[in-house]
Amino acid sequence: MKAIMLMFDSLNKHMLSAYGSDAAITPNFQRLKEKTVRFNHFYVGSMPCMPARRELHTGRYNFLHRSWSPLEPFDDSMPEILKKHGIHTHLVTDHKHYWRDGGATYHSRYTTYEFIRGQEGDAWKGVVDKPQYQYESGEPEEIKQRRITSRTQHQINVRFMANEEDHHLARTINSGLEFISTNHAADNWFLQLECFDPHEPFFVPEKYLRMYGIEDPSVFDGWPPYYFVTESEERQSIIRKYYKALLTMVDEYVGKVLDHMDHYDLWKDTLLIVNTDHGFLLGEHEWWGKNIMPLYNEVANIPFFIWHPQCGGAGESRQALAQTIDIPATILDYFGLDKPADMQGHSLKPAIVDDTPVRDFALFGYHGCHVNITDGRYVYMRSPVVKGIDHLFEYTLMPTRINRRFTPKELQGMTLHPGFTFTKGCQVMKIPAESVMTRDADRFGHRLYDVIKDPHQEQLCQDINIAGRLFTAMERELLAADAPDELWSRYGFSGHRSPLLGCDPGLLPEYSRYSPKIRYGMVCLHQYLESHELPLVAQKLKQQAQADWHRENLWQFVLDEVPAEQHQSVFYKMALEMRLN
Numbered sequence: 086m087k088a089i090m091l092m093f094d095s096l097n098k099h100m101l102s103a104y105g106s107d108a109a110i111t112p113n114f115q116r117l118k119e120k121t122v123r124f125n126h127f128y129v130g131s132m133p134c135m136p137a138r139r140e141l142h143t144g145r146y147n148f149l150h151r152s153w154s155p156l157e158p159f160d161d162s163m164p165e166i167l168k169k170h171g172i173h174t175h176l177v178t179d180h181k182h183y184w185r186d187g188g189a190t191y192h193s194r195y196t197t198y199e200f201i202r203g204q205e206g207d208a209w210k211g212v213v214d215k216p217q218y219q220y221e222s223g224e225p226e227e228i229k230q231r232r233i234t235s236r237t238q239h240q241i242n243v244r245f246m247a248n249e250e251d252h253h254l255a256r257t258i259n260s261g262l263e264f265i266s267t268n269h270a271a272d273n274w275f276l277q278l279e280c281f282d283p284h285e286p287f288f289v290p291e292k293y294l295r296m297y298g299i300e301d302p303s304v305f306d307g308w309p310p311y312y313f314v315t316e317s318e319e320r321q322s323i324i325r326k327y328y329k330a331l332l333t334m335v336d337e338y339v340g341k342v343l344d345h346m347d348h349y350d351l352w353k354d355t356l357l358i359v360n361t362d363h364g365f366l367l368g369e370h371e372w373w374g375k376n377i378m379p380l381y382n383e384v385a386n387i388p389f390f391i392w393h394p395q396c397g398g399a400g401e402s403r404q405a406l407a408q409t410i411d412i413p414a415t416i417l418d419y420f421g422l423d424k425p426a427d428m429q430g431h432s433l434k435p436a437i438v439d440d441t442p443v444r445d446f447a448l449f450g451y452h453g454c455h456v457n458i459t460d461g462r463y464v465y466m467r468s469p470v471v472k473g474i475d476h477l478f479e480y481t482l483m484p485t486r487i488n489r490r491f492t493p494k495e496l497q498g499m500t501l502h503p504g505f506t507f508t509k510g511c512q513v514m515k516i517p518a519e520s521v522m523t524r525d526a527d528r529f530g531h532r533l534y535d536v537i538k539d540p541h542q543e544q545l546c547q548d549i550n551i552a553g554r555l556f557t558a559m560e561r562e563l564l565a566a567d568a569p570d571e572l573w574s575r576y577g578f579s580g581h582r583s584p585l586l587g588c589d590p591g592l593l594p595e596y597s598r599y600s601p602k603i604r605y606g607m608v609c610l611h612q613y614l615e616s617h618e619l620p621l622v623a624q625k626l627k628q629q630a631q632a633d634w635h636r637e638n639l640w641q642f643v644l645d646e647v648p649a650e651q652h653q654s655v656f657y658k659m660a661l662e663m664r665l666n
Contacts, residue, residue, distance in 0.1 A: 086272065086354065086355075086356075086419065086420055086421075087275070087354060088357075088419060088420070089265070089275075089278060089355060089358070090276070090279075090358040090360065090412075091261075091278050091342055092277065092280065092358075092359075092360050093280050093281075093359075094134065094280070095284040095285070095363065095364065095375075096361035096365075096388055097328075097332070097364045097365050097367065098386060098387055098388040099364070100328075100329065100332055100367075102118075103115050103117060103118035103123060103390070108329065109329040109332045109336075110296060110329075110333045111332065111333065111336040112336065112340075113336045113337065113343060117339060117343060117359060117390050119399065120352070120357075120392060120399055120400075121357065121392040121399060122390070122393070122399070122401050122403055123390055123402045123403070124390075124391070124403050124405070124407055124436075126404060126405065126459075127388070128385055128386055128387065128408040128409075128449055128459060129362070129363050129385050129387055129408065129409055129449050130146055130147070130409040130410050130447070130448070131148035131449070131450070131451075131452075132148065132363055132375070132376075132451045133362065133376060133451070134153075134362055135153050135155070135187055135188045135487070136148055136151070136153060136451075136452070138191060138362065139154055141163070141409060142156060142161075142163050142165075142191070143162065143410075143427070143428065144161075144163065144414050144424065144428035144429060144430035145566070146410065146448060147452075148450050148451055149452075149566055150480045150505065151479050151480060151481055152451070152453070152479060152520060154481065155189055156190040156483075157482055157483055158482055158483075159508045159509040163413035164176070164194045164195050166417065166422060166425070167422070172420060173196045173197070173271075173273060173274040174194075174274070174275045175197045175274065175276050175277070176195040176197075176279065177257060177264065177277070177278050178198075178199075178257065178277070178279035178280075179200070179256070180281045181204045181205055181206075181281070184200060185487065185488045186485040186486065186487075187487040190483065199260050201256045201257045203246060204242075204253050204281045205239065205281060205284065205285070206234065206235025206236060206237070206238040206239045206242070207238070207242065208238060209238070209242050210241050210242055210244070210245055212241045215237050217237075218233055218236045218240065221653060222310070222657060224657065236286070236308060239288070243288055252288075252334075254334060254335065254338055257279075257280050258280065259341075261278035261342070264276055265345050269345075269349040275416065282334070283332050283335050283365075285307060285309055286307035286308050287308075287309070287327035287328055287331045288307050288331075289307075289331040293330040293333050293337075296330060297329055297330050299323070299327070299330065305323050305324060309328075309367075309374060311373060311375070312372075312374070313371055313372055313660045314368050324373075325368065339359070353394055356393055356419050358389075358391050358415075359390040360388070361387050363375060363384050363385070364382075364383050364384045366378070366383050366384060369381065369383050376451065378529075379455060379532060380449065380450060380454075380466070381542050382536060382540070385449055391433065393419065393434065393437050396434060396437045396438050403437070403440045404440060404461070405433075405440050406442065406444055406445070406446070407436060407443060408447040411431050411443065411444070412430065412433075413428065414430040415434065418432035418434055419434075427506070427507040445460060446559075447459050447461075448559065448563075452479070452518070452520070453526055453575075454468075454469075455467060455526065455529070455532075458555050458558060458559045460555065462536065463533060463534065463535055463555060464532075464533070464536055464542070465531075465532070465552055465555035466529070466532040467531055467556065467559060467576050467577075468530050468531055468588075469526050469576060470574075470575070470577035470583040471574070472525070472527055474518045474519070475517075476571050476574070476575065477517070477571065477575065478515045479515075479516045479518050480505070480514070481514055482511065482513055484496065484516065495519055498516065498517045499515065501513070501514065525662065527588075528588075529588075530588035531552070531583075531585060531586050531587060532545055533545060533546040533552045533555070534546055535548075535551075545586070547586060549585055549586065552586055553585055560578050560579075587601065588601045588605075599634065602635070602636060603634055603635065603639055603663060606639050606659045607626075607630065608662070609659050611626065611627075613655050613659075614626065614647075622647060626642060629642070639663075640656075643656065643659070
C-alpha cells in the first residue's frame with residue numbers, strides 16, 4: 086500500500102475552479118476534482134502553520150493548550166507510527182519553519198527527509214552586504230524587525246532562482262517526483278510532498294504574471310500586508326493578480342504529480358490526498374492575510390481532495406463535515422493501523438464511501454483568540470470575555486517560539502502543571518502566554534454566521550437559540566479535549582453570565598455609552614496617548630468625545646491632535662480594535 090499527501094500553504098479554496106471559481110487559471114485542480122472525492126465542508130483546526138502541522142501528526146487539537154509548537158515528547162506522530170510498522174515515510178518540503186526553533190522536532194519523525202531551501206526569507210544564502218528594505222507599520226518592534234530580516238533575506242535568495250527550474254516550488258515537486266519514480270514499484274511507503282506556495286512572498290516567474298496582464302514584475306514585491314485594506318482598487322487588483330499567478334504555477338505542478346499518478350497507474354493502489362493548512366484573505370472582509378482578524382471561511386474552510394483506491398468515488402463531492410485532525414486517522418486506517426488513544430480525529434473512510442458523517446462539530450482557532458465551532462452550516466465564534474492575557478498559559482515541555490527559544494524572562498513565571506490526559510503522565514511547564522495576537526482578542530466579540538444562506542459571512546446571524554446550541558457543543562468539545570482550567574472563565578463557560586452574541590459592555594464600563602464600532606477604538610486611543618506621554622491630548626479626547634461619534638470623528642481627532650509621525654502607528658492599532666464587522 087502506498088500513500089501521497091500533496092500539501093500546500095495558504096491555498097484559497099475560493100480561487101479554485103474545482104470549487105466553482107473562475108478567478109484563476111487552475112485546469113489541473115479541475116482535473117484533480119475529476120479524479121478524486123472533493124470535500125465541501127473541510128475546516129482547519131489549530132492555526133496557523135506549525136499548529137496545523139502538529140495536528141497532522143497527532144490528530145488532536147493544538148490551539149487550546151499551546152500556540153506555535155514543536156512536537157512534544159508525549160506526542161504520537163502519525164509518520165513515526167507508520168515508520169515503526171515498517172512503512173517507509175519520506176518528507177520533501179520547502180516549508181522553512183521545519184528548520185527553525187519552533188518546528189525542529191518534526192522532520193526526524195520520518196524515515197527519510199529532504200529540505201528545499203530558499204522560501205520566505207529562509208536563512209539560506211550568505212551575503213554580507215545586504216540590500217536595504219524599507220518597511221514601516223504600526224506593529225510591535227519585534228514583529229517589524231522579523232519582517233525586515235525575512236524580506237531582506239528573500240531579496241538575496243531570489244538572486245539564485247533566476248529560472249523556473251530553480252524556483253523552490255519546482256525543486257520541491259521535482260524532488261517528490263523523483264521519489265515516486267524511484268519507488269513506484271515498491272510497496273509500503275508514504276510520501277508527504279509539501280510546498281510552501283502559494284504562501285507569500287508571491288515570488289513567481291514572469292510567464293505566469295503575464296497570464297494576468299502583469300508585464301512589469303517589479304510593480305509589487307510579493308508581500309501583502311497582514312493588515313486592513315487601505316489600497317486603491319487598482320493596487321488591490323495587482324496584489325490579487327500576483328496571488329493568482331502563483332496559484333496558476335501551483336496548478337501547473339499539481340498537473341505534474343497527476344501525470345506521474347497516470348504514468349505509473351498509481352490510482353489502483355495509492356491513496357492521494359491534496360490539502361492545505363489554511364486559506365488566505367485577499368481583501369475579503371476588508372482584510373489581507375490571516376492571524377489578527379476573526380477566522381473567516383476564506384481562511385478556515387479549506388480545499389480537500391482524496392482518492393482512496395478501496396472506496397472509489399472519482400468526480401464526486403461530499404458534504405460531511407471534516408477537518409485537519411481527521412487526516413492522520415484516515416492515513417493510519419488506510420494502512421490498517423489503529424489510531425492512538427489520544428487521537429481525536431476520525432477516519433474519513435465512511436464519508437468517502439457514501440457521505441456518512443464522521444463528526445457533528447469541528448472546533449478551530451488560534452491560541453487565546455476566538456474559539457470557533459461549526460456544524461457545517463453555522464459558524465459560532467466565541468471571544469474571550471476578559472481583556473488581556475494575564476491568566477492565559479502555554480503548556481509545554483518544548484519552550485520554543487516560531488524562530489527562537491523562550492527567553493529567561495518568559496520562563497521566570499513558569500510553574501509545573503500535573504499534565505493532561507494526553508501527556509502520558511508527564512508534568513508540563515505552565516508558562517504565562519505572551520502574544521500580540523491574543524492581547525486584545527476580545528475586541529471582535531461573539532459572532533454567529535449562517536454560511537449556507539450567507540456564504541461570504543457578510544451579515545451577523547442573530548439567532549440566539551443557534552448560538553446557545555453551539556455554545557453548549559463548544560463546552561462539550563473543550564471538556565473532551567481536556568482544555569486548561571482557565572479557559573472556562575476566559576470564554577465565559579460554567580456559570581459566567583455573558584451575552585451569546587456581540588461585545589460585552591461589561592468589559593469596558595467607562596466606554597459603555599459609545600457604540601461598539603468605536604468603543605474599542607476609544608480605549609485603544611486612550612491607552613496609546615497615556616503610554617506615549619501625551620496626557621494633555623488624552624484629556625482633550627475625554628472632553629471632546631461624544632456618545633454619537635463615528636469612526637470618522639476619531640480619525641479626525643488623531644489627525645488634528647496627535648503628532649504626524651505617530652499617525653501610522655496609532656491608526657494601525659485603532660483599526661485592529663475597530664474592525665468589528
